[in-house]
Each structure stands twice: as structure tokens, then as C-alpha cells.
Amino acid sequence: MSERELTYGEAVKEAIAEEMRRDPRVFLIGEDVAEAGHPFKTLVGLVQEFGTQRIIDTPISEPGYAGIGVGAAMTGMRPIVDVMFGDFITLTMDQMVNQAAKAHYMSGGKIKVPIVFRTTLGATRRSAAQHSQSLHAWVSHVPGLKVALPSGPYEAKGLMKTAIRDDSPVVIFEDKMMYRVKGPVPAEDYTIPFGVAEVKRAGTDVTIVATSSMVTVALGAAKMLEEIGISAEVIDPRTTWPLDKQRLIESAKKTSRAIVVDEGYERYGTTAEIASVIAEGAFYHLDAPVKRIGAMDVPVPFSPVLEDLTVPTEKSVFEAAKTLCRKA
Amino acid sequence: MPTNIIMPALELAQESGKVVHWLKRPGDAVQKGEPIVEIETDKVTVEIEAPASGVLRDVTAREGDVVPVGQTIAVILAVGEVGAGASAPAVMPAANAAATGAVPTPPVAVNASAGAVKASPLARKIAEQHGVDLARVTTASGRIEKADVLAYVESQKAPSAGDGRAGRLVAASPKARRLAAERGLDISALRGSGPGGAVLTVDVSAAGRPAAAAPAAAQSVRPVGAPGVGTVWRIMAERMTTSWTTAPHFYLVREVNVSRLVSWLDKARKQTGAHITYTDLLVKLVAAALLQHPRVNASWKDGTILQNADINVGLAVAIDDGLVVPVIHRADTLRLAEIAARREDVVSRAQAGKLRPADIQGGGFTISNLGMYGVDAFSAIVNPPQAAILAVGRIADRVVALNGQPAVQPTMVLTLSCDHRALDGARGAQFLGALAELIEEPLALLV
Numbered sequence: 220m221s222e223r224e225l226t227y228g229e230a231v232k233e234a235i236a237e238e239m240r241r242d243p244r245v246f247l248i249g250e251d252v253a254e255a256g257h258p259f260k261t262l263v264g265l266v267q268e269f270g271t272q273r274i275i276d277t278p279i280s281e282p283g284y285a286g287i288g289v290g291a292a293m294t295g296m297r298p299i300v301d302v303m304f305g306d307f308i309t310l311t312m313d314q315m316v317n318q319a320a321k322a323h324y325m326s327g328g329k330i331k332v333p334i335v336f337r338t339t340l341g342a343t344r345r346s347a348a349q350h351s352q353s354l355h356a357w358v359s360h361v362p363g364l365k366v367a368l369p370s371g372p373y374e375a376k377g378l379m380k381t382a383i384r385d386d387s388p389v390v391i392f393e394d395k396m397m398y399r400v401k402g403p404v405p406a407e408d409y410t411i412p413f414g415v416a417e418v419k420r421a422g423t424d425v426t427i428v429a430t431s432s433m434v435t436v437a438l439g440a441a442k443m444l445e446e447i448g449i450s451a452e453v454i455d456p457r458t459t460w461p462l463d464k465q466r467l468i469e470s471a472k473k474t475s476r477a478i479v480v481d482e483g484y485e486r487y488g489t490t491a492e493i494a495s496v497i498a499e500g501a502f503y504h505l506d507a508p509v510k511r512i513g514a515m516d517v518p519v520p521f522s523p524v525l526e527d528l529t530v531p532t533e534k535s536v537f538e539a540a541k542t543l544c545r546k547a
Numbered sequence: 548m549p550t551n552i553i554m555p556a557l558e559l560a561q562e563s564g565k566v567v568h569w570l571k572r573p574g575d576a577v578q579k580g581e582p583i584v585e586i587e588t589d590k591v592t593v594e595i596e597a598p599a600s601g602v603l604r605d606v607t608a609r610e611g612d613v614v615p616v617g618q619t620i621a622v623i624l625a626v627g628e629v630g631a632g633a634s635a636p637a638v639m640p641a642a643n644a645a646a647t648g649a650v651p652t653p654p655v656a657v658n659a660s661a662g663a664v665k666a667s668p669l670a671r672k673i674a675e676q677h678g679v680d681l682a683r684v685t686t687a688s689g690r691i692e693k694a695d696v697l698a699y700v701e702s703q704k705a706p707s708a709g710d711g712r713a714g715r716l717v718a719a720s721p722k723a724r725r726l727a728a729e730r731g732l733d734i735s736a737l738r739g740s741g742p743g744g745a746v747l748t749v750d751v752s753a754a755g756r757p758a759a760a761a762p763a764a765a766q767s768v769r770p771v772g773a774p775g776v777g778t779v780w781r782i783m784a785e786r787m788t789t790s791w792t793t794a795p796h797f798y799l800v801r802e803v804n805v806s807r808l809v810s811w812l813d814k815a816r817k818q819t820g821a822h823i824t825y826t827d828l829l830v831k832l833v834a835a836a837l838l839q840h841p842r843v844n845a846s847w848k849d850g851t852i853l854q855n856a857d858i859n860v861g862l863a864v865a866i867d868d869g870l871v872v873p874v875i876h877r878a879d880t881l882r883l884a885e886i887a888a889r890r891e892d893v894v895s896r897a898q899a900g901k902l903r904p905a906d907i908q909g910g911g912f913t914i915s916n917l918g919m920y921g922v923d924a925f926s927a928i929v930n931p932p933q934a935a936i937l938a939v940g941r942i943a944d945r946v947v948a949l950n951g952q953p954a955v956q957p958t959m960v961l962t963l964s965c966d967h968r969a970l971d972g973a974r975g976a977q978f979l980g981a982l983a984e985l986i987e988e989p990l991a992l993l994v
Binding site for chain 1: 720721722723724725740741747748
């Protein structure tokens with residue numbers, strides 16, 4: 220593999236650009252995506268290469284352009300609909316949930332909706348309660364949608380390319396705090412299959428299942444745990460649907476203990492689903508209850524001090540693992 | 548059939564007990580009714596008597612072990628009988644606790660607040676159908692529900708079923724359970740190191756290994772209280788903290804002339820020939836004052852004031868381990884010599900650590916006397932759930948104003964600490980006034 224490094228943001232852009240070069244049906248539509256290059260600067264240069272016919276700026280009108288995207292997908296295009304903040308999927312829910320997710324099934328398979336909803340998650344950007352949520356659990360709940368959560372630059376490129384090539388609607392959540400994170404990204408064409416979890420770090424004492432940026436947090440906690448003699452295995456499911464249940468269960472069976480870390484609200488969240496998958500699948504191999512760590516169940520505060528308290532940290536994961544392993 | 552000796556439930560909310568001392572060794576012959584082991588609960592240390600005659604075997608609880616209520620700690624085998632092994636499973640807290648004979652049957656007349664059985668209507672109906680005496684059903688919450696009655700019924704059936712295995716599900720992690728089953732180990736016989744005594748994988752592994760490792764694991768199990776602090780002290784600390792942080796206290800102070808009390812003591816000693824103390828006189832007078840002012844003989848509970856049916860006066864007694872409050876029940880009905888005899892009995896047993904649960908239950912009011920330590924006056928903390936406690940200072944000659952002239956009289960300072968949720972200043976003052984009058988003129992008892 221090439222040792223070339225890209226930022227998370229560059230990896231996303233490279234994936235989109237490569238796919239647009241490969242397939243003329245691919246286009247991107249959203250707010251501030253063309254001249255502005257996206258508020259997070261992830262799309263800078265694309266409009267220069269592909270023109271305003273394929274990198275389309277819209278008014279502030281999420282429901283409208285999401286609907287345009289669904290319609291375009293039904294009629295043979297492969298749109299990427301850019302929803303700047305994940306919080307705004309509240310506005311595109313009907314297009315995602317009742318239209319995109321259902322059309323293939325309700326048409327007896329005659330209609331395909333190969334659309335990508337590209338959006339963000341993650342707190343601690345000091346963006347307050349309406350721009351800091353991680354709402355991926357909402358769409359993970361709906362049959363007919365696939366949901367990807369890239370945890371680093373390599374995943375950002377590979378999962379985006381898979382999403383664009385998939386014939387089903389895919390919602391891809393990028394962590395807005397990770398755009399400047401660098402990591403090795405192959406220059407050559409590659410994709411990451413959906414529904415395949417990756418063991419980021421092998422261990423024997425406790426399994427930490429982590430999503431998106433929480434993978435970095437979990438790896439940091441694993442390092443701390445190593446110093447006190449606890450060997451943690453860190454697994455990134457990469458997609459919440461399809462979900463690689465088998466690999467998660469196998470890991471929990473091996474270690475007898477599991478922690479699930481995710482930046483969505485803890486209650487009724489991604490952590491609950493994954494924890495129950497593990498509890499059901501690995502029950503007779505568990506030596507402790509499965510522990511969930513999600514974001515605090517509060518509207519994300521604007522105050523930096525308070526906001527930082529709402530998200531899982533290396534320390535909180537470390538402490539939870541320590542307790543679970545009964546090393547007080 | 549072997550007779551199980553189980554950790555008895557001596558109190559309503561008791562979850563575990565500590566084995567203090569085995570009076571008999573494995574292999575010893577025991578007679579039914581003979582004390583065989585000393586058990587310490589949160590409140591008292593009691594001797595448990597042999598529920599049957601035979602030979603003591605399979606002692607699974609070591610001295611110092613804290614054991615959940617209902618768990619078998621040993622068995623008694625009839626002569627010629629062969630033991631089932633150390634793994635005799637544990638069941639039936641309520642039923643067997645009664646069977647050991649260690650639990651005194653509840654007194655017929657008990658405090659309304661303490662003695663009344665709280666049961667749901669459905670529980671009562673089911674109890675009636677099964678002929679269950681609800682007083683014998685114990686629950687952690689103190690409230691009896693349908694499930695508790697059914698569990699009791701089940702527990703009654705269990706012994707005749709042979710292995711007595713029904714009842715309590717041993718807490719264990721799923722993995723520990725599976726491993727124990729795979730290795731043919733009885734999980735109920737394993738000592739759990741997990742939360743709430745749950746058996747974990749490590750415990751199963753330890754059990755699988757021979758000898759050496761086991762005692763070490765046993766030592767690490769849940770200590771009672773911090774090092775150096777006994778159960779009595781810990782309970783005192785907890786109860787006083789509860790009282791101080793939940794009961795709003797106020798204090799009423801009154802100096803009383805004890806000239807008559809002093810001469811009454813002399814006479815009483817001569818008449819009865821008994822060793823009567825000021826405390827005994829105060830118990831008698833407090834009981835009389837409580838009779839006149841029943842509102843002081845009460846408790847604040849769940850937003851309401853519960854009136855005690857009987858006049859049960861507790862005495863704060865200092866012992867090596869801390870503070871205990873044995874109760875002189877129905878003190879208003881006792882003659883002075885009876886009060887003295889009862890007081891002598893419970894105080895000496897308190898100091899010997901031999902109080903029984905019944906000795907400390909049902910108190911409605913407490914007297915704390917530090918006069919013998921030379922204390923002039925002090926403010927006590929209310930002994931929950933009671934409404935008030937009387938702090939008694941020493942008797943001393945003090946200068947008082949009498950008809951515009953200084954005079955010297957023997958006096959005593961009484962401080963009544965009250966829980967303001969159950970009492971107000973006026974009611975407390977009326978009670979203290981009545982008590983003061985009785986102390987200053989004990990003859991009023993006669994009218």
C-alpha cells in the first residue's frame with residue numbers, strides 16, 4: 220500500500236472526483252458546494268473540474284434538493300446530495316425515509332435509487348445544539364437505507380466510493396471534527412465493502428466497538444489500558460447498516476467483555492443496538508454486562524466546557540473498561 | 548435427612564449476616580437447642596441454636612465470612628447419616644430462619660409503626676388461600692406482594708422435594724454459569740467475587756484449581772465496614788447521619804429541681820431492695836409523661852405521623868463497639884422494680900454483645916443519660932424513626948432564684964431533641980413541662 224497521506228477531507232474529495240471521472244451519471248448537489256467549495260472546504264476545486272452542471276449550488280432548501288436528488292436517482296442518475304450538517308436531515312427525512320428507502324421495494328424492484336446523502340456528525344466544534352448532533356441512529360433504523368460512518372481518511376475514501384457505486388440509497392456521515400486528520404490513503408482505486416467490520420487493534424480482555432471518530436478515542440483508551448495490563452480489542456463496524464454482527468459477536472466471545480462507544484445520544488441509540496446484538500449473540504460467553512457509552516442525553520451545549528463533557532473521551536472509555544475488567 | 552443450618556434473617560431488611568464464631572466444630576455432636584454459632588447482623592450478635600440433634604458437618608462459612616441470608620452455612624446429620632457434600636444448596640430465607648428457632652415470635656402487641664404487616668390486598672388473599680401467616684414472610688422492602696407469598700409457599704415445599712434446589716437463583720455471569728456446567732461444578736457452591744457476590748469466570752477457574760488458591764480468594768470477600776470499625780459502630784454512624792441529615796432538629800432545655808427525685812430514689816431502694824437507679828425513675832416518669840402526651844411517642848414516615856400503640860422506652864447504652872439502644876417495652880405498665888430488672892438485664896447483655904433483635908426493636912422514645920460522666924447538659928441526636936430523645940445531665944447542687952432569694956437546690960438539666968417533622972415546639976414543650984412536673988413532684992404518679 221502506498222504511504223501517501225491525505226487529510227480526511229481530501230480523501231472524501233478524491234473519492235468524489237474519481238467517481239465523477241469514472242461515471243458521468245454522478246453529480247453533486249447542495250448548499251455552498253460549488254464556488255464556496257463547501258463550508259468545511261472539502262469540495263474545493265471540484266466545480267473548476269466538473270463545472271456547475273455537475274457540482275450544483277442550491278438555495279437553502281434541503282427538502283427541495285433532496286427531492287431532486289431522489290427523482291434524479293430514480294431516472295438513472297447517481298446523485299450525491301450534500302446535507303451540510305447532520306442535524307438538517309430532519310428536513311430531508313421524507314425524501315430519505317419514505318421515498319428513497321421505499322421506491323425499490325414498492326415498485327417491485329423496477330426502480331432503483333442509487334443516491335448518496337453525504338452529511339456530518341460530531342460535537343465539540345462549538346456549533347451549539349442545532350449543529351452538533353450525531354443522528355445516524357435515526358436512519359440506521361430504517362430498512363432500505365445503508366449507513367456508513369468513516370472513522371479515518373482511508374475509510375472516508377473507500378466508503379464514499381462504495382456508497383456512490385451502490386444501487387441502494389446510502390447515508391454517509393462524516394465526522395466534521397476529523398476533516399484535518401491525516402492518514403495513509405492509497406492513490407489507486409479501492410473500495411471498502413459495506414457490512415464488514417475491521418479489527419483496528421487486537422486484544423484479549425475487552426472488546427471496544429467504536430464508530431466514526433470514537434475509533435480514535437477507543438484506540439487511545441486501549442493504549443492507556445495496555446499500561447495497566449488490560450488488553451483491549453478495538454473494532455470499527457464501519458457501517459451501522461449493514462452491520463457485521465458476526466465479527467462483533469466473535470470478538471466479544473473471545474474477550475468475554477464488551478463496551479460500545481458512539482457519539483450519538485446514548486438512549487435508544489447505536490450503542491443500544493450493538494450492545495443487544497452482542498448480548499444476544501455472545502451471552503454465554505460474557506462475564507460482565509455489555510457497557511454502552513454514548514453522548515450525554517442533553518441538547519449539545521454551546522459552552523465549550525459543558526460541550527466537552529457530553530461526549531465520550533479516552534478517559535471515560537478507559538475507566539469503563541477498567542471497571543468492567545474489575546481492575547479498580 | 549440432613550438439617551440445613553442457614554444464615555437466618557433476623558431483621559426485616561437484613562440481606563447478609565456475619566459468622567462471628569463457631570461454638571461447635573465439624574464433627575461435634577450437637578443437641579437440638581444448643582447454641583452452635585454466633586451470627587452478627589447490622590444490629591446485634593446472636594447465638595443460633597441447633598435446629599436438630601446430630602453431628603455438625605459441611606461447615607461452609609468460616610468465621611468472619613459475610614453470608615447472604617438463606618445460604619446454608621452447615622448441616623446437621625442424624626446419627627448414621629451420610630452428608631450430601633459441602634454443596635448443599637441454599638434456599639428459603641424466611642422459612643428456615645424461623646426454623647432455626649433463633650427468631651423470637653413477634654410479640655402480640657407491637658408498635659403500630661414497626662409491627663403491622665404491610666401486604667398488598669392480593670398478597671393477603673393468596674396468603675389466605677395457602678394458609679400462610681404473613682408475619683413469617685420477609686421481604687427486603689418490608690412490603691409483601693404476591694410474588695413474595697408465592698416464593699414463600701414454594702420455599703415451604705422445597706425441603707420435601709429432596710434436594711431443596713428451588714428458590715434463589717445464584718447470581719453469576721452467563722459465562723461463569725456455562726463454564727461451571729461444562730466442568731460439572733455446582734455454581735451455588737462457588738464464592739462469587741463479582742458485583743453483589745455474583746460468580747464470575749475467575750471464580751469458576753479458581754474452584755477448578757485445587758486447594759491453594761481458594762482460601763486467598765475467600766479472604767478478599769466483602770469486608771464488613773472499614774478496618775477497625777465494627778458493625779455496631781458503622782450502623783451507629785449510618786443511623787446518626789440519616790437522622791442528622793433528614794430530621795430537622797430543635798431543642799428544648801429545662802432545668803428541674805430533683806429534691807423529691809433524690810428522696811424517692813432512697814425510699815424506692817429501701818422498699819424494693821432492688822438496685823434502682825435514676826435512669827429507672829426517669830424511665831417510669833417518661834412513660835407516664837408519654838401517656839399524657841402521646842404525640843411525642845410517634846414517628847414521621849412518608850409524609851404522615853405514625854402514632855405508636857405502646858410506650859416503649861429505649862435507653863442509649865455505650866458499649867465497647869459503639870452505641871446500642873435496648874428497649875424497655877410497655878414501660879408504662881411496669882413497676883419500678885420490674886423496670887430496674889429489665890434495665891439491668893438488657894444493659895448487661897448489651898455490654899456482652901448478647902442482645903437479641905427483640906431487645907432493640909420497637910422503641911418509641913429514647914433516654915440518653917450522661918449524668919454519670921459529669922456532663923451538665925447536652926443535645927442528643929434523635930434516634931430515627933423516633934420523634935424525640937431526652938438528654939439527661941448530671942444531678943448537682945446549683946444556685947437558683949427562689950422567691951427573690953438565691954437558694955441552693957439539687958437540679959438536673961433536661962434537653963429534649965425533637966424531629967420537627969413529627970413535633971412542634973409547643974407540643975414538645977408541653978411534654979417536657981409534664982415530665983418536669985413529674986420529676987419535681989413524683990407523687991403525681993399516684994393521681
